[in-house]
Amino acid sequence: MRKVILATLGALLMSGGSAPAQNYPSHPITLVVPFSAGGPTDAMARIMADGMKTALGQSLLIENVTGAGGSIGVGRVARAAPDGYTVSIGHLGTHVANGAIYKLDYDLVTDFEPVVLLPSNPMIFVSTNAVPAKTLPELLAWMKARPSPPTAGTAGAGSASHVAGLYFESVTGIKLQFVPYRGTAPAMTDLVAGQIEVIVDQTSNSINQVRAGTIRAYAVTAEKRVETAPDIPTTDEAGLPEFHMSLWSGLWVPKGTPKDIVAKLNAAAVDAMNDPVVRKKFENLGLQMPPKDQLAPEALGALQKSEITKWWPMLKAANVKME
Numbered sequence: 001m002r003k004v005i006l007a008t009l010g011a012l013l014m015s016g017g018s019a020p021a022q023n024y025p026s027h028p029i030t031l032v033v034p035f036s037a038g039g040p041t042d043a044m045a046r047i048m049a050d051g052m053k054t055a056l057g058q059s060l061l062i063e064n065v066t067g068a069g070g071s072i073g074v075g076r077v078a079r080a081a082p083d084g085y086t087v088s089i090g091h092l093g094t095h096v097a098n099g100a101i102y103k104l105d106y107d108l109v110t111d112f113e114p115v116v117l118l119p120s121n122p123m124i125f126v127s128t129n130a131v132p133a134k135t136l137p138e139l140l141a142w143m144k145a146r147p148s149p150p151t152a153g154t155a156g157a158g159s160a161s162h163v164a165g166l167y168f169e170s171v172t173g174i175k176l177q178f179v180p181y182r183g184t185a186p187a188m189t190d191l192v193a194g195q196i197e198v199i200v201d202q203t204s205n206s207i208n209q210v211r212a213g214t215i216r217a218y219a220v221t222a223e224k225r226v227e228t229a230p231d232i233p234t235t236d237e238a239g240l241p242e243f244h245m246s247l248w249s250g251l252w253v254p255k256g257t258p259k260d261i262v263a264k265l266n267a268a269a270v271d272a273m274n275d276p277v278v279r280k281k282f283e284n285l286g287l288q289m290p291p292k293d294q295l296a297p298e299a300l301g302a303l304q305k306s307e308i309t310k311w312w313p314m315l316k317a318a319n320v321k322m323e
């Protein structure tokens with residue numbers, strides 16, 4: 001009897017959940033993308049998953065768990081076993097803003113272990129081609145002259161496009177009519193079709209449409225122009241110098257995940273981001289690689305906390321109504 005119990009225990013230990021960290025990973029890892037497939041977070045997740053596979057010797061399978069500004073997908077990871085097999089990808093919206101906007105049943109800081117900071121995305125002002133403005137000052141004048149607020153697609157309350165839209169409202173005093181989607185991929189489809197008028201989008205999501213001429217870009221919210229889209233001015237150049245925003249992203253695992261598993265995931269992600277093929281893919285999308293001295297898990301934890309201090313007052317003051 002004792003032998004049977006020991007054998008069963010041994011089998012359980014080998015089977016994954018509580019497998020020793022040295023054997024990690026012994027089966028595929030789930031990477032939970034909290035927004036629609038084809039959007040900017042999904043694109044980043046797929047590039048990282050491809051790159052990390054080499055170092056980990058296992059696949060990272062993407063699961064899109066969408067809705068409520070990404071808070072549903074992040075909650076799925078908060079409740080997962082802390083064994084390194086369920087990883088959360090998110091950004092300033094999901095891992096900072098959502099805590100000020102939703103009554104979450106998890107804590108964004110104490111229920112997760114930060115893993116690594118990922119590339120960041122300048123935001124970009126884009127409109128459907130039917131909007132008559134050609135420059136950012138013309139866009140602002142057009143918005144002000146309208147009888148009703150322009151419709152602005154977002155990936156839901158608390159998403160990056162929504163936070164950037166609220167920031168835009170607070171800087172310009174211009175109101176937007178937010179239209180929530182489960183990600184900016186479906187919002188982009190509607191922008192191209194003229195169903196909505198603008199998005200304060202992540203550059204990586206808009207850049208190919210801008211290149212194809214199916215939507216119009218007015219400015220990127222970065223200090224320098226995006227190298228792979230040099231025609232688009234910065235907000236400084238286009239006349240809105242108060243508006244700077246770079247959307248960082250990161251990876252997290254549930255609280256209690258063993259330190260050496262976090263370290264393995266971190267090392268695999270850093271390896272991937274050093275790979276020239278991966279870097280090229282990110283650069284083509286207008287993304288900026290994270291600074292080399294910010295790649296330790298603690299750096300992401302510190303950034304997340306300082307961003308909570310920076311953004312929560314504005315978000316709480318905006319008194320966002322859930323759509």
Ligand code: ASP
Binds near residue numbers: 202
């Ligand atoms: N990251 C979201 C997406 O992938 C967009 C957003 O947060 O605005 O769709």
